[in-house]
Amino acid sequence: MKERYRTLSAVMLMLIREINGKEEILLQKRKNTGYMDGHWDCSASGHVENMESMKMAMKREAKEELCIDIDIDDLEFVSLIHKINGVDTIYYNGYFKAKKWKGEPKIGEPNKNEEIKWFDIYNLPDKLVDDRKEAIHNYIQKIPYSEFGWNQRKQR
Numbered sequence: 001m002k003e004r005y006r007t008l009s010a011v012m013l014m015l016i017r018e019i020n021g022k023e024e025i026l027l028q029k030r031k032n033t034g035y036m037d038g039h040w041d042c043s044a045s046g047h048v049e050n051m052e053s054m055k056m057a058m059k060r061e062a063k064e065e066l067c068i069d070i071d072i073d074d075l076e077f078v079s080l081i082h083k084i085n086g087v088d089t090i091y092y093n094g095y096f097k098a099k100k101w102k103g104e105p106k107i108g109e110p111n112k113n114e115e116i117k118w119f120d121i122y123n124l125p126d127k128l129v130d131d132r133k134e135a136i137h138n139y140i141q142k143i144p145y146s147e148f149g150w151n152q153r154k155q156r
Helices: 054-066 130-141
Strands: 008-019 022-030 044-047 076-085 089-098 113-120 145-148
Touching: 008 054, 008 130, 022 054, 044 054, 054 089, 076 130, 089 130, 130 145
Parallel strands: 008 089, 076 145
Antiparallel strands: 008 022, 008 044, 022 113, 076 089
């Protein structure tokens, strides 16, 4: 039987808190990953492993990267972005938010994460990974699905 095409899937966390009636999002600054190092990223991010649901992966990544525990029921789906990088790397990126967690967020992988910082959700840093910027826009505008990078791909 012919093997079907396999795509990559990843999850990104939007850890959200409210201060004085304004939403803030925790972002991490990437380093030594080989992808967009020096840019801000979602609170936590990572690949979905074999036999793992997106929510299971998000819970695991939050623990590994931020040293916090999030109940799966406290993860709320925000958006799915079907992304293409370059010519042929295709991802399904699932974005989830959490407003409840146990523990104080701190850097759990200092070899991959230079800094974490809370930002006003309407005043994000300039050097933010592009599709993450779109995902935060999707969250604000309640857009459940978008595509990223496809309009830049040359037609064959």
